[in-house]
Amino acid sequence: MSRQYTILIDNEEIAVEIKKDGEDFVVQLGEQSHRYQALLAKSPIYSFLIDDAQVLEAEISFKQDQCDMNIGHVPYHLEIFDPRKRLLSQSEQSGASSGGTITAPMPGKVVEVKVSKGATVQKGTPVVVVEAMKMQNELLSAIDGKVEEVFVKAGDTVESGQKLVLITKG
């Protein structure tokens, strides 16, 4: 019995296969293969025993295909999905990401919007200043382009991932 997954991390796609072997799992990633036992699996806390020797403590939580994980103090954000499902989502995604949407990297408060609709910006131009935990963070444009839309104003409270400004290439 086996199961295939595709992991999307930092724009890289990685194929993983899980094979059940008795009470253990054989996990294959590229050339590498390891035997995993689940010592503790109480979402989001997991403890795995790898190759009957190494203990791996992990915090892993899922929101559909989105996965946030913390292993050995390293935070990872990735997507895990059935490779066949991806064929569907791919067509939806194409064309959407040609511009530069500036999103809030963390929950916070908009201190200043430095551009207005129609403004020309360069890569590295400060666009929005967001404050969280008493530190101000300048968010920069990732591309050369034009401000298509400004979604927020100074004083707004924003959630992590919320769209702030849309910039299109030009």
Added chain:
Amino acid sequence: MKNKIKKILIANRGEIAVRVIRACRELEIKTVAVYSDADRAALHVRRADEAYHIGPSTPSESYLNVSKIIEVAKKSGADAIHPGYGFLSENAGFAEEIHKAGLIFIGPDPKLIRAMGSKIEARKIAQKAGVPIVPGIERPLVDVKEAEKVAKEMGYPILLKAAAGGGGKGMRAVHQEKDLKSAFEMAQSEALKSFKDGAIYIEKLIEGPHHIEVQIFGDEQGHVMHFFERECSIQRRHQKVIEESPSPFITADTRKKICDMAVKLCKSVNYYNAGTIECLVDKNQNYYFLEMNTRLQVEHPVTEMVTGVDLVKLQILVAGGKALPFKQEEIRQTGHAIECRVYAEDPFHNFMPSPGLVVDQQYPHGPGVRLDNGIYQGFQIPLEYDPVLSKLICWGRDRTEAIERTKRALTEYRVSGPKTNLYFHRKALEVDDFVKGHYDTHFVEKHLENILKIDREEKTKSLMAAALAKFLEEGKQPPVGVSASGGSPLQEHSVWKTSGRREGLRK
């Protein structure tokens, strides 16, 4: 002689409020916590004997609300107020209002806060006392135009600093003229927000410096003594991250000179209660007085670990009018202590703040380990305040043991939910320059890339774990849609049974 303090209001939150409560408990003093909306269920509230709501989450409407805090102090029957660090701890007006209300402020006289707390005044006092200072102008800048003019005369790089500042807030280093305007505006806006004072001053930036500070203590009888130095050169954006005592860098001769200088400076103004003299020391062991903090420091525990003195208890004792119970020669640095500040931030994404729910927490324990913690499992970390979650302080017989111990404790320590800088700490302590004690304030920028490098093997195993967790997760739900090899994922594995069995065996 003042009456003995029986009840203390702590005008702060987080780990420092918890720390002050600890000292009060040992002295059998009742504690009064204050809290904002966001801190309704905070640890400092839960640890206190009494707690009072003081307003909305925005600091200016709660933890910076002087009249409200004093009103609560009176209502609760507290006879003294401990300001902690940050917030109102260096606000002379607050201390004055406390005195006017007939209460004790646990800290120095408001006049001393005003004089020594203002970097500009403090520089004048230092000059008068014959203490070396860093070149700069001794009044706040009028506007950005003046900043440009002075910076040009002084020569880049320069440093912009909030006159009322501390902890890197309202502080910006500027290396070229074109960056000055935006840096000035950001420093001013941060200063206004954090300290309600937008005064900015400018000084020459000394490159390659060590940030070394001396813990001093005075009493109202006129005694001043020091508790040696702390090396605080591991900083990021002028925010200290790792501190240690003793400094691995300064010589015994420099140590003596700096500590004597700190005592001399404080004696010249009849300073009392806890204070810290911050210095820059260059690679040739030349030292310059930088500023004074007229309050308890975040990193005070490293001093407590090497001297064996509870500085918070000492603050309370001195505030009650007692004389310092030690002589200078009774205070020694024994062994070595290192503190790691644990922040809710993501080191892998430009240290973005990471507030949120604490899902799980595992504390470090064992020999020589101290954790000054401000959160608990289930607590929602607010986005309105400092990202300091806790401080891990480890003591060893020597520096090597202190490093080994800190690394060990870090592997035990886990915080799930918010992202933390624990990985940064673990790897920073392995950097050769740190191990050898060869570092200055540029350590973080110099080594950051290396520190944050993730081992390929580790990453592979982590990704495998993610896929397996997904597999197990899917198995918990009733089969939906397609399943890989035709069989129901529910039947494909029995890990739930087996892991239950294993847990049973362990008990």
